[in-house]
Amino acid sequence: MLIGVDFTGATLAAGVVDGSRLLRSASLDVPGSAAPGDILDALAQLVRSLGEVPDAVGVAIPGQVNPEGRCWRLPNAPTFEGVPIAEEIGLRLGCPVAVENRATAAALAERLFGHGRAYPSFLLITLGTGVGGGLVIGHQLYPGANGFGAEIGHLCVDASSDAPACACGRRGCLEVFAGARGVLKKFSEHGGLGLRLSQVANSARRGETAGLLTLEALARVLGRAIASIQNLVDLNAVVLAGPLSGTYDLFEVGLRAELRVGTFAPLLAEVPVVVSNLGESSSIVGAAYLATL
């Protein structure tokens, strides 16, 4: 029995997984002030509430983790720094536990049940609160030597000295512009009113200038970042996921134009860019299969 858990920072969701489907699932909110030990207790309790004795559990977290399951840093929960998450959950549940970054886990689900069946090498980009990346090369998940692989959100897209600061401590990272905060800031600069990405998407879908110009700016920075990756890796496909990926048809032309500017060979700019159809549970599904690798 495979069980996956998705920890977003604000919520915990666990599911019994069969193929790409969740047979049963449960979730709970995590208070911002909760200590790591309390969150891991709640996680173990949530898994037990599914009523199964798991053979293995996989956990997706919103940060980086080394191959042994020790957390490097969670931007939204600083107290998790250095916590051996896999070991701690293993002690609580008495079974093997694998831990990975959320986008990397989602890329594994995509490899097994989504576009990864057609494309051997692809980068999954999640466009949500942050900008995450998960890389699969030649059908193999590539988390990186130390768990920092494919962090496209921290690729520099603005090298000017006054570029806005990123949560990672550097300036000009893609996430500053393409993460929710940057997108909503741009939306507001163009006269849009809203605090959620869905409002930006709806505005663009209605043909309003605020939404369309916001997506145009998103296309420019995202295209610049993907072009750099193409120059390095030469992928079979780029897969978009997350709340803003559903608007891809509205910014596809802009993204493709930027790709043509940023790649050194014309073929690299023609990489298929597709939208994931696995939905919100992809990190749970991918996490569950981590233990099978």
Ligand SMILES: [Zn+2]
């Ligand atoms: Zn950064």
